[in-house]
Structure formats: C-alpha cells, structure tokens
Amino acid sequence: MTASVPSETRNAEPGTRNDYPGPYGLSEEQEIFKRTVHEFAEREIVPVAHELDEKVEYPRATVAKMGQLGLLGLLVPEEYGGAGASTLDYVLGMEEISWADASHSVVMSVNNSLVCEPILRFGAEEQKRRFLVPLAGGEYVGAYCLSEPTSGSDASNMSTQARRDGDGWVLNGTKSWITNGGEAGVYLVYALSNPNVPKSRGITAFLVPANTPGLRAGKKEKKLGIRASSTTQIFFEDCRVPADAVIGTVDEGFKIAMATLDGGRIGIGAQALGIAQRALDESVRYSKEREAFGHPIADFQGLQWRMADMATRVECARLLVYRAARMKDAGQSFSKEASMAKLFASETAMFCAHAAVQMFGGYGYVREYAVEKLFRDAKITEIYEGTSEVQRLVISRHVLR
Ligand code: CAA
Numbered sequence: 162m163t164a165s166v167p168s169e170t171r172n173a174e175p176g177t178r179n180d181y182p183g184p185y186g187l188s189e190e191q192e193i194f195k196r197t198v199h200e201f202a203e204r205e206i207v208p209v210a211h212e213l214d215e216k217v218e219y220p221r222a223t224v225a226k227m228g229q230l231g232l233l234g235l236l237v238p239e240e241y242g243g244a245g246a247s248t249l250d251y252v253l254g255m256e257e258i259s260w261a262d263a264s265h266s267v268v269m270s271v272n273n274s275l276v277c278e279p280i281l282r283f284g285a286e287e288q289k290r291r292f293l294v295p296l297a298g299g300e301y302v303g304a305y306c307l308s309e310p311t312s313g314s315d316a317s318n319m320s321t322q323a324r325r326d327g328d329g330w331v332l333n334g335t336k337s338w339i340t341n342g343g344e345a346g347v348y349l350v351y352a353l354s355n356p357n358v359p360k361s362r363g364i365t366a367f368l369v370p371a372n373t374p375g376l377r378a379g380k381k382e383k384k385l386g387i388r389a390s391s392t393t394q395i396f397f398e399d400c401r402v403p404a405d406a407v408i409g410t411v412d413e414g415f416k417i418a419m420a421t422l423d424g425g426r427i428g429i430g431a432q433a434l435g436i437a438q439r440a441l442d443e444s445v446r447y448s449k450e451r452e453a454f455g456h457p458i459a460d461f462q463g464l465q466w467r468m469a470d471m472a473t474r475v476e477c478a479r480l481l482v483y484r485a486a487r488m489k490d491a492g493q494s495f496s497k498e499a500s501m502a503k504l505f506a507s508e509t510a511m512f513c514a515h516a517a518v519q520m521f522g523g524y525g526y527v528r529e530y531a532v533e534k535l536f537r538d539a540k541i542t543e544i545y546e547g548t549s550e551v552q553r554l555v556i557s558r559h560v561l562r
Pocket of ligand 1: 271308313315316317338340362415417419423545547
C-alpha cells in the first residue's frame with residue numbers, strides 16, 4: 162500500500178517552483194518589511210554609527226526616526242499607539258537594525274521587549290494608556306532595572322528594598338548595567354517587597370517615571386562595545402512611588418522579570434544574528450576585493466571554508482531565532498527555545514566577528530573598518546539578558562525536566 166502524498170509536498174525538480182514562500186516561510190509583507198528596515202538602516206544608521214561609537218554619543222536623532230517608523234513599539238497594539246506587529250516581525254526589524262549598528266538595536270530591544278511587553282502583559286489599563294503611547298511613539302524610551310552591583314546572573318538575590326509607606330512605597334537601592342540609563346522616561350524597577358519569604362517570592366515590579374524625586378542616574382559606563390548606547394547605574398534614595406506604580410501583583414514581580422526576559426532573549430538573539438550577518442557580508446565583499454599572492458583572497462580554500470562555516474552558522478542562528486519568535490506568536494511555551502536561539506546566535510556573532518577580523522588582518526584591527534566594531538559589539542550578546550552560562554542553565558533544566 163502506498164501513502165498518498167499531497168502534491169505540494171512532492172519532491173519537485175530543483176528550480177521549478179517559485180511559489181514556495183522562501184527558506185524562512187516569511188509572508189510577502191514580512192519580506193517587504195525586512196527590506197524596508199534594511200534600507201532605512203543602511204541610509205540613516207550606517208553613515209552615523211562609526212562616529213557615534215567614537216564619540217560615545219547616544220543616537221537621539223536616529224532613535225527618534227526609528228520611533229517615527231514604528232520600530233520602538235512593534236509589539237504594541239495600534240490602540241496604544243504601536244504597530245501591532247508579531248514577534249517574528251519584531252525579530253526581522255531587530256536583525257536589520259543590528260546589521261547596521263547594535264547600539265541602536267539595543268535601545269529598540271529594551272524598549273520593545275523589556276518595557277512595552279511587560280506593561281502590555283501585566284499592566285493595568287491606566288498604565289497601558291499612560292506609558293505605552295509615548296514608549297511606542299518614541300516620545301521617550303524605557304529602561305529595565307533588574308541587575309545590581311552584587312546580583313547579575315543570580316537575579317533574585319537583589320538588595321533594593323521597597324518599603325510600604327502609607328498608600329505608597331519607598332524605594333532604596335542601586336541598580337547596575339541599565340541600558341537607556343539617563344535617557345529613559347520610565348524605569349521598570351524590581352525591588353524586595355517582602356522580607357518574610359524567599360527573595361524570588363517577595364519581589365515587586367514598579368513603573369517609575371524618570372522625574373520621580375529620589376531616582377538618579379549615575380555616570381555612563383565606559384564599555385568595550387555598543388558604545389553609543391547609554392549604560393548607567395540607577396540610584397534610588399528614598400524614592401517614593403504611589404500604589405499604582407506597582408505592575409502586576411505585589412510580591413510576584415520576579416515571575417514578570419523572568420517571563421519578560423524570555424521574550425527579550427529572542428530579541429537579543431536577533432541582534433546577534435544581525436551582527437553575524439554583517440560580519441559575513443563584510444568578509445565576502447573584502448575577500449573578493451583584496452588580493453594576495455596574485456589572487457583575490459576569496460580564491461584561497463582556507464578562507465572559503467571559513468566563510469562556509471560562517472554562512473552555515475548564520476543560517477542555523479536565523480532558523481532558531483525565527484522559530485522561537487513563531488512559537489511565542491503561537492502562544493506556545495518558548496523559554497527553552499528563546500534561550501537556545503540567544504545562546505547559538507550570540508556565539509555565532511562572536512565566531513563570525515572573530516573570523517572577519519582575522520580575514521581583514523591588520524585592517525580588521527583598526528577603527529576605520531566596520532569589523533573591528535562588530536567584534537566589540539558582538540561580545541555583549543553573550544553577556545546581557547542572561548549570559549551564555551545562564552542560557553545553558555535554562556536549557557539544561559528543560560532538557561532534564
Ligand atoms: N517565566 C515565568 N516564571 C519563571 C521563569 C520564566 N521563564 N523562570 C523562573 N520562573 C519562576 C519559577 O517558576 C519560580 O517560581 P516559584 O517561586 O513559584 O516556584 C521563580 O521564578 C524562581 O525560579 P528559579 O528557582 O528557577 O530561579 P533561580 O533563582 O534558580 O534563577 C535563573 C533562575 C534562570 C538563573 C534566573 O535568575 C536568570 O534568568 N538569571 C539571569 C538574569 C538576567 O538575564 N539578567 C539580565 C538583566 S536585564 C538586561 O541585561 C537588559 C539590558 O540592559 C539589555
């Protein structure tokens with residue numbers, strides 16, 4: 162007996178089908194959106210990225226243009242001023258902005274994944290109306306305050322306190338490594354609210370506007386990469402917030418933090434993917450232009466094999482990142498897949514940037530060429546929103562469950 166095979170799945174002659182939706186199954190609208198963001202990034206961001214990195218200058222003008230294009234509120238429904246796009250759309254946008262410059266894309270990632278999304282999922286209607294509209298429109302950006310000087314990977318082991326005071330709360334403590342620190346209009350802050358339970362069960366999340374007395378940004382960190390983005394400490398000194406600053410349920414903030422990071426990790430996976438693709442593109446171009454021993458260096462098998470490895474890893478990273486985004490869009494559990502996507506994509510970004518610098522030789526080691534910056538920018542993707550070690554911990558817990 163032979164099984165009947167639907168005609169569209171039969172093994173077609175290679176090159177005879179042009180109705181197949183491409184290797185990634187993107188819709189025509191998604192292909193157009195990706196191309197449009199790429200063109201925007203190439204036109205508006207690439208020409209300024211190098212100088213902003215050199216000057217360690219926050220990209221205010223270009224971030225405003227990203228806001229006008231809807232890139233800061235992709236996941237936000239239209240009724241709150243956003244684009245109402247899917248996670249996959251967001252990932253496509255992140256990939257292309259990151260191809261141009263990771264400093265710009267980290268602003269986009271934190272705003273979309275770490276601030277807009279938890280407000281959307283856990284916020285009250287009034288909080289959505291008050292914060293999502295300006296966040297999505299680019300009036301201001303948001304920041305996510307979880308890490309502290311002595312708690313990074315062990316995130317629940319924080320010290321920042323939230324003490325009840327009348328009908329409000331008073332925050333005291335220090336948050337570290339805060340992307341958009343000093344630039345943000347609102348800070349999503351996690352603090353210990355209940356000393357009588359294990360820390361992870363006594364953390365509350367608060368939405369704190371930047372102009373709240375007692376909130377202060379520290380000096381900008383001097384970073385290896387993503388130097389145009391702003392990273393600071395945030396100090397809370399008797400910072401009084403009203404009861405309606407609480408987002409979600411009192412003492413259940415750690416779950417908000419973790420669920421939010423699941424989505425954030427897909428965004429950082431997309432960032433790493435964009436960096437990796439750029440490193441590959443720069444390498445391919447350079448290998449055809451640069452000559453050695455009477456040949457373009459692309460003629461040498463050593464470099465051909467290296468580019469084959471880069472291209473293969475980039476494809477694997479893309480498939481993992483898109484898959485995690487699709488699972489999130491479909492309402493499936495995606496924590497393990499998000500960690501796999503971030504882990505593999507960030508290690509691919511480092512692999513590709515490292516290979517690109519090696520291929521460029523001395524030119525890869527100086528500031529004039531893009532690959533030196535890619536090498537510095539790639540490293541952070543293995544560190545923030547959960548180190549590669551934390552991703553392995555999350556994945557192995559799922560595997561062993
Ligand atoms: N979704 C919802 N809830 C979750 C969850 C998830 N993905 N993961 C854990 N939880 C819940 C657990 O169910 C548990 O709940 P109960 O108390 O009811 O049982 C609670 O959270 C505690 O969970 P764990 O015991 O698993 O927590 P842990 O202390 O072992 O920590 C960890 C787990 C994975 C290591 C976590 O601490 C972690 O992710 N650390 C890394 C933190 C991180 O990524 N920081 C990035 C900072 S933000 C940043 O970088 C932004 C930027 O600027 C770019």
